[in-house]
Each structure stands twice: as structure tokens, then as C-alpha cells.
Amino acid sequence: MSRARNAIVSxxxxxxxxxxxxxxxxEDTRLVPALPPNPAAELAVLxxxxxxxxxxxxxxxxxxxxxxxxxxxxxxxxxxxLAFLFLAAALIVVGLKLVPTxxxxxxxxxxxxxxxxxxxxxxxxxxxxxxxxxxxxxxGLLGAGGTLGLALLTPAVSFGPLFHVGNFLRTPWRxxxxxxxxxxxxxxxxDIEKNDFYLAFPEGTNDEEKDQMAASLVVIRLPPDQLRxxxxxxxxxxxxxxxxxxxxxxxxxxxxxxxxxxxxxxxxRPALVCPCHYSTFDPTTGGTVTFxxxxxxxxxxxxxxxxxxxxxxxGNFDGPVGPSWWGVRLWKAQP
Amino acid sequence: MSSRGAPLTRRAVxxxxxxxxxxxxxxxxxxYLFPDHWxxxxxxxxxxxxxxxxxxxxxxxxxxxxxxxEVVFHGNYYPPxxxxxxxxxxxxxxxxxxxxxxxxxxxxxxxxxxxxFIAAIVLHLFRIFFTGAYRKxxxxxxxxxxxxxxxxxxxxxxxxxLVDDLMSGMGLVIGYSVGLSLPFVGQNLMNWLFDGMFPxxxxxxxxMYIAHVLIFPVLIGLLLGAHLLLxxxxxxxxxxxxKAQTERTIVGVPAFPGQAPRSLGLLAGTAGFLFLxxxxxxxxxxxxxxxxxxxSSTNGAQPDWYLGWLxxxxxxxxxxxxxxxxxxxxxxxxxxxxxxxxVVFGFLYFWPWLxxxxxxxxxxxxxxxxxxxxxxxxxxxxxxxSWVFLVFMAGSADRVNVTFGIxxxxxxxxxxxxxxxxxxxxxxxxxxxxKELRASDxxxxxxxxxxxxxxxxxxxRGDEPPGDPGALAx
Numbered sequence: 140m141s142r143a144r145n146a147i148v149s150x151x152x153x154x155x156x157x158x159x160x161x162x163x164x165x166e167d168t169r170l171v172p173a174l175p176p177n178p179a180a181e182l183a184v185l186x187x188x189x190x191x192x193x194x195x196x197x198x199x200x201x202x203x204x205x206x207x208x209x210x211x212x213x214x215x216x217x218x219x220x221l222a223f224l225f226l227a228a229a230l231i232v233v234g235l236k237l238v239p240t241x242x243x244x245x246x247x248x249x250x251x252x253x254x255x256x257x258x259x260x261x262x263x264x265x266x267x268x269x270x271x272x273x274x275x276x277x278x279g280l281l282g283a284g285g286t287l288g289l290a291l292l293t294p295a296v297s298f299g300p301l302f303h304v305g306n307f308l309r310t311p312w313r314x315x316x317x318x319x320x321x322x323x324x325x326x327x328x329x330d331i332e333k334n335d336f337y338l339a340f341p342e343g344t345n346d347e348e349k350d351q352m353a354a355s356l357v358v359i360r361l362p363p364d365q366l367r368x369x370x371x372x373x374x375x376x377x378x379x380x381x382x383x384x385x386x387x388x389x390x391x392x393x394x395x396x397x398x399x400x401x402x403x404x405x406x407x408r409p410a411l412v413c414p415c416h417y418s419t420f421d422p423t424t425g426g427t428v429t430f431x432x433x434x435x436x437x438x439x440x441x442x443x444x445x446x447x448x449x450x451x452x453x454g455n456f457d458g459p460v461g462p463s464w465w466g467v468r469l470w471k472a473q474p
Numbered sequence: 475m476s477s478r479g480a481p482l483t484r485r486a487v488x489x490x491x492x493x494x495x496x497x498x499x500x501x502x503x504x505x506y507l508f509p510d511h512w513x514x515x516x517x518x519x520x521x522x523x524x525x526x527x528x529x530x531x532x533x534x535x536x537x538x539x540x541x542x543x544e545v546v547f548h549g550n551y552y553p554p555x556x557x558x559x560x561x562x563x564x565x566x567x568x569x570x571x572x573x574x575x576x577x578x579x580x581x582x583x584x585x586x587x588x589x590x591f592i593a594a595i596v597l598h599l600f601r602i603f604f605t606g607a608y609r610k611x612x613x614x615x616x617x618x619x620x621x622x623x624x625x626x627x628x629x630x631x632x633x634x635x636l637v638d639d640l641m642s643g644m645g646l647v648i649g650y651s652v653g654l655s656l657p658f659v660g661q662n663l664m665n666w667l668f669d670g671m672f673p674x675x676x677x678x679x680x681x682m683y684i685a686h687v688l689i690f691p692v693l694i695g696l697l698l699g700a701h702l703l704l705x706x707x708x709x710x711x712x713x714x715x716x717k718a719q720t721e722r723t724i725v726g727v728p729a730f731p732g733q734a735p736r737s738l739g740l741l742a743g744t745a746g747f748l749f750l751x752x753x754x755x756x757x758x759x760x761x762x763x764x765x766x767x768x769x770s771s772t773n774g775a776q777p778d779w780y781l782g783w784l785x786x787x788x789x790x791x792x793x794x795x796x797x798x799x800x801x802x803x804x805x806x807x808x809x810x811x812x813x814x815x816x817v818v819f820g821f822l823y824f825w826p827w828l829x830x831x832x833x834x835x836x837x838x839x840x841x842x843x844x845x846x847x848x849x850x851x852x853x854x855x856x857x858x859x860s861w862v863f864l865v866f867m868a869g870s871a872d873r874v875n876v877t878f879g880i881x882x883x884x885x886x887x888x889x890x891x892x893x894x895x896x897x898x899x900x901x902x903x904x905x906x907x908x909k910e911l912r913a914s915d916x917x918x919x920x921x922x923x924x925x926x927x928x929x930x931x932x933x934x935r936g937d938e939p940p941g942d943p944g945a946l947a948x
Contacts, residue, residue, distance in 0.1 A: 171731060205575050212578045216753005219579070223746030230739030240732035244718050244725045245507055247709055250611070250838050299669030299677075301662050306671050338769060346544055346559055350673055355769035385769050390651035390788065390807050391672060392644055393771040414773040415644060416789045417872065417882065430883060432788060434795030434806040461672070462651035463795055463805035464661035 310353035507726035560765030583752025643766025652811030786869030857901030
């Protein structure tokens with residue numbers, strides 16, 4: 140019994156008892172100036188550390204009982220944040236009130252060390268004194284180092300096809316392929332209404348193939364008398380129904396805005412707009428750029444309506460699909 | 475003093491020194507001097523935000539799946555996505571955010587830390603630039619810092635892209651298009667990097683992931699180490715607050731005991747602030763955006779602030795590709811997405827050299843300028859900052875259109891003009907203000923000198939009892 144009491148008493152003394160004063164060092168030999176104790180600051184630091192522990196404990200409790208709490212994330216964040224902030228406050232009180240923060244002056248390091256420089260230069264030069272054909276030697280070293288570096292980089296070529304870029308032109312569209320919606324249901328010409336726009340894919344593509352840049356279309360219907368398609372795009376529409384590539388020729392985002400005159404009385408012409416950088420294409424003139432940063436017309440897919448009324452591709456796009464690259468205008472979309 | 479021989483501190487120090495021979499180094503480190511100025515803490519905040527990024531990022535790696543394999547979402551904790559097709563990567567982040575305890579806190583803290591990290595670097599860069607701290611002998615430190623800023627932007631972009639939500643996919647395809655637009659090499663480079671045309675092959679995600687969690691953090695960490703080592707080797711710069719602070723003599727608070735609790739306090743404070751943000755302020759609620767497919771996008775998307783300058787530039791460039799006949803030489807995204815940041819970073823890299831070249835100042839500098847002390851530098855800096863900032867503002871024109879109803883097209887035309895005109899105007903105005911401030915400084919200095927002289931003269935004549943001796947020193 141008394142042993143237990145002794146243990147508790149000594150634990151308490153260890154915990155809260157003040158440290159026995161060391162024999163004070165004579166003032167003139169101290170490295171850090173002596174300052175009088177600051178009991179208030181000490182108490183504040185202790186209190187802040189206590190609050191920090193409580194907050195950290197709170198974090199653990201919120202984590203444990205998160206199911207029965209209304210807002211888990213804000214509580215967790217507040218608890219952990221406060222734990223750190225109380226710790227920060229304690230440290231700052233220590234810095235401002237308890238440790239001496241006297242300013243000291245000291246020389247900057249010297250600008251240079253001429254003696255050492257001399258020694259290093261001599262070491263290097265003298266070590267190479269047996270080499271008579273220095274320039275050739277340097278060239279050889281450079282050659283070996285360079286080719287070795289190149290050799291070590293070579294396996295990175297396997298990352299992907301560096302030179303076989305034919306895939307940029309290939310599209311899944313063929314003459315006769317039907318246009319289907321996201322669920323694979325074929326579009327009839329009568330499904331396409333004015334002042335609305337439709338997402339279409341080639342019939343028979345799986346989910347992965349739908350993500351290919353050339354697969355997706357934006358389909359709209361315009362009054363045929365409004366169309367002013369240039370000569371090389373004559374006949375690409377099917378009675379006013381137009382199918383443009385859904386991928387913007389600027390930076391590859393999907394064109395998901397259609398400004399039809401119905402919705403915007405102040406805009407006289409319909410427009411297909413990309414929401415990334417607001418490239419604006421005029422669907423009546425074959426996808427020419429009317430505003431925004433796109434530099435190339437939106438590719439148009441020729442359409443026809445079969446005898447059963449379904450929309451089918453008449454051929455391939457009039458140009459490469461997706462964002463542009465150097466020389467893009469030299470190429471044609473390929474099946 | 476303990477009766478069992480030397481006190482604990484001494485025994486510990488002795489143990490370490492005997493095994494590492496590091497006492498001289500340790501002693502120097504403890505007495506390393508930190509000149510006092512609030513702006514010197516900006517770099518420290520960046521360092522501490524980086525630590526929070528690494529710590530929270532390690533947690534996130536335990537839950538993230540780096541695969542674009544398509545799965546169907548069956549988490550009944552979030553019905554709106556139930557049954558949707560999405561990549562495993564996106565599904566894993568939704569699960570981490572909504573069905574993993576403390577997962578959302580860690581993810582949001584990670585995201586906030588990235589924002590604060592880059593903000594702190596940029597403010598630190600401003601401080602370094604406008605005080606001339608990059609001058610000889612600290613050019614290397616500066617170049618390492620600029621490189622770290624660039625790497626951090628790429629690293630943050632990678633992290634944002636990895637989630638594979640709708641926004642991140644839109645960001646990734648824009649990055650791809652900018653890469654594709656690089657003259658001569660773009661198509662081959664992107665085909666190689668993505669293993670095919672966008673959206674690339676299944677190999678892409680593990681590559682982006684290892685770059686985000688290993689390659690870039692290690693690179694940034696190594697450069698950070700070199701950056702700090704160089705700072706310590708040449709010592710800090712300082713403002714001339716007192717007469718004792720000269721080109722040869724540094725005055726500051728030693729690392730221990732004075733600076734250590736303050737710096738540790740700043741570390742804890744940064745962490746606490748970031749966890750509060752992560753818990754209380756929602757950032758990038760990816761479950762609302764939905765999964766990305768090449769055929770979907772959304773209006774009103776905005777990137778994190780540090781990429782806003784690039785989206786602004788991409789939107790401002792007028793709609794043409796540079797072509798010769800039917801040969802496309804430079805596709806459009808190159809100007810806003812590649813040329814613009816290249817010019818900005820090129821300026822940052824070459825500036826110390828340019829300044830030396832035109833000012834002929836080859837001297838060592840340990841004392842910092844105040845911005846007014848170097849009117850030309852300050853003017854050029856302000857012009858550059860306002861240029862980038864105006865382009866950044868242009869990126870928000872669509873939000874301004876929605877919020878205030880100001881026509882988008884007109885805004886873009888206004889920006890296309892003012893991004894060139896205003897920076898020049900701001901530059902000249904800054905130059906003039908600096909000149910005026912310096913002139914008024916000289917007047918004050920003259921007056922102080924004259925007063926001191928007069929007082930000294932009176933003192934010699936014995937007209938006035940000696941006052942505060944400090945007044946004379948002024």
C-alpha cells in the first residue's frame with residue numbers, strides 16, 4: 140500500500156515538480172543570455188500543449204465514432220487542424236517569451252577561396268599531364284559518354300509508337316454504317332429535331348471504342364434553305380441533318396454546347412461551341428470557325444437516310460478529327 | 475547537476491559526436507543566423523506545404539488504383555453514380571472520398587496543400603525578384619527555385635489528371651493538344667507518350683501515377699535539398715535595417731534557440747491551417763463531376779488557380795493556325811499553352827543574366843534592394859506580373875459573363891488589347907513611382923543629415939545639453 144503511494148507521489152513530483160535549480164553558471168561564460176523566468180508564459184505554453192493533446196484526442200474519437208456524427212469530415216479537419224494550431228501557438232509563445240532571441244552579428248562567408256581554387260586547378264591539370272593528345276581525348280570521352288547516355292535512354296522508345304502515326308487518321312466510319320445513340324439504338328432521321336442536338340456513335344462499337352476521338356458525333360437539324368455549305372461539302376447533309384465530329388479541333392474537348400437561334404434571339408446564326416475555350420463553329424457553312432481559338436473547321440461526316448428512315452454515314456469525315464498537329468491539313472480521314 | 479556524472483544533454487551530444495564526428499557541423503548549424511523579416515517566411519511556408527503534401531499523399535497512395543480499366547459503379551453510398559461506367563481510378567477516388575473514413579479530409583487537405591504550396595512559391599519568387607535576392611552569388615539558388623516552380627506546376631497537373639473525373643479528363647486532353655501542337659515533333663511525341671492517339675492506352679495511367687508519386691516528388695525533393703544547401707552555404711540575404719547590417723556582416727537570430735521554435739511553429743501552423751481548410755472548405759468534389767469520356771464536357775469548368783493563366787492564354791489567342799499553303803506549321807494551342815509559359819519561364823531564367831548584362835553590375839550582393847532602389851527592375855517585374863495576371867483574368871471571362879452578364883466575346887476583345895497595353899502602362903507608372911519615392915527618401919536623408927550636423931555644431935558650442943546619443947548616429 141505504502142509502496143503504491145510512494146510510486147504515485149514520485150510520479151506526481153516527476154510530472155509537475157519544478158526542476159531542481161542547477162548551480163548558476165557565472166554570467167560571463169554563458170553562451171545564451173540569462174533571462175528571468177516567465178511563469179505566465181510557461182503556464183500558457185503548458186495550457187496550449189494540453190489543448191493540442193485534447194484536440195488530437197478529439198480527432199481519434201471522431202474517427203472512432205464517425206458513424207454516429209452528422210458531419211464527419213469538418214469535425215475531423217477541425218480537430219486535427221486545431222491540434223496543429225495549438226501546437227503552433229505553444230511553439231510561438233516559446234519562441235517569443237521563453238527562449239532568448241537576441242540578434243547576433245557575424246561575417247558573411249568569404250566571396251571566394253583563391254588558395255583552394257589554385258590547389259584544385261593544379262590538381263586537375265597536373266593529374267592530366269601524361270595525356271599528350273588532350274583534344275582527341277576529350278572528344279573520345281564526350282563520344283563515349285554521349286553514346287552511352289543515348290543507349291540508356293533507348294529503351295524509353297518502347298513507350299509507344301514514335302513513328303507509326305497512322306492511327307491519327309483512322310476513323311470507325313464507313314459508308315452505310317448507322318448512327319446510334321449512347322445505348323446503341325439507331326437514329327432515324329425523324330428522331331432529329333430542330334433546335335436540339337444529339338450524341339451519336341457508329342453502330343456496333345463497344346464502350347472502349349466509343350472513347351476514340353473519331354467515334355462520337357454531334358448531330359443537328361437545320362432548315363435546308365439555311366445551309367450554305369461550300370462546294371466540296373455539297374451533299375454532306377441529309378435533308379438538313381448534319382453530323383459533325385464532336386471533338387473540337389482546338390484542344391480536343393467535346394463540343395457540348397449548341398446555340399440555336401430559338402434560345403438566343405440576339406444571335407442570328409446557330410453555333411456549335413466548345414466549353415473549354417469557347418471555340419465557335421458555324422454549322423450552316425460546314426463548321427467554319429466564327430470565334431475563339433480553333434484554327435481548323437470542324438470535320439463533317441456525310442450522311443444519307445436509308446429506305447427504312449435510318450441515318451447512315453455516306454463516307455468519311457472531310458478532314459482529320461481532333462486537335463491539330465503540324466501538317467494536319469495534308470491528310471484525309473481514313474476508314 | 476546530476477551526481478551520475480555529466481548531465482543528460484552533454485552525454486547525448488557526446489554519444490552523437492563520437493559516432494558521427496558531427497559536433498563542429500552541428501554547432502555551426504545551431505548558430506546559423508536568420509535575418510528577421512516577415513517576407514523571408516514565404517519560402518518556409520512552401521517547404522512546409524510540401525511536407526504536408528508528401529505526408530497526405532502517402533496516405534492517398536494506399537487507396538488509389540492507377541487503372542483506367544472500365545468498371546460499373548456499385549457503391550450504394552452515392553446513388554447518382556450508381557450503375558455508371560467509369561475507370562477504376564475514378565471509382566477508387568470516389569470510394570476514398572465518400573466511403574473511407576478520414577479519406578475526404580486527407581484528399582482535400584492534399585489538394586489545398588498543392589494550392590498553398592504553389593501560391594507560397596509564387597509569392598516567394600516575387601519577394602526574391604523585387605528585392606534582387608537572385609543576384610550574384612545566388613543565381614544558382616534562384617534557378618533551382620524557378621525549376622522547382624515549373625516541376626510543381628507539372629506535378630500538380632498530373633495529380634489533378636489522375637483522378638479521371640470529367641474535369642481532369644478535360645484538363646488532360648487540353649494538355650495533350652498543347653503537346654500535339656508543338657511544331658515538327660508534337661504528333662510523334664504525343665503518340666509515343668500516350669501510346670497512341672488520345673485517350674491513349676491502358677499503360678498511360680500507371681506511367682502518370684509513378685511520375686506523380688515518385689519521379690516528380692523525388693526530383694522536387696532533391697532540388698529542394700540543393701536549394702536549401704546553397705542558401706545555407708552563402709547565408710541568407712538581409713535588408714539593411716540597422717547600420718550593423720552590411721555587405722560583409724550578417725545580423726540575425728541564431729537557428730537555436732531563437733529561430734527554431736518560430737520555424738517549428740510555422741510548420742505546425744501551416745499544417746493546422748491546411749487541415750482546417752481540408753476539413754471545412756470543400757475543394758474539387760469529384761463525385762459531382764462524374765466520369766470522363768472523350769465525348770462529354772461541361773460548361774463553366776475552371777482549373778486550379780495556378781493553371782488559370784494558361785487557360786486564359788488558350789482562350790485569348792485568335793482563331794488561326796499558322797499555315798504555309800495547306801501545310802500546318804504551328805497549330806493554335808501552341809501559342810497559349812506552350813509559347814506563353816515558355817516566354818514567362820524564359821524571362822525568369824534569363825533575368826539575372828539580362829540584368830547583369832545591361833546594368834554592368836557584377837558585384838557580390840548580400841544586402842537586399844527595396845523595390846524602389848531598382849526602378850527599372852521593379853518596373854519590368856510589375857509589367858511581367860500584370861501581363862500574366864491579365865491573361866489569368868481573361869480565363870475567368872466566362873464566369874464574369876454568367877455572373878454579371880457582360881458579353882463574353884466583347885470581354886475577350888477587350889482583353890486582347892489590354893493584355894499588351896496595360897502592362898506597359900503599369901511598368902512606366904511603377905518606374906515613375908520608384909523614382910519619386912527615391913527622391914523623397916533623399917530629401918528625408920538630407921534633412922536628417924543637416925539636423926544632425928546642426929545639433930553637433932550646437933553641442934560643440936555648448937548651447938545644448940547632450941541628448942540621446944542615438945540621435946546623432948542617425
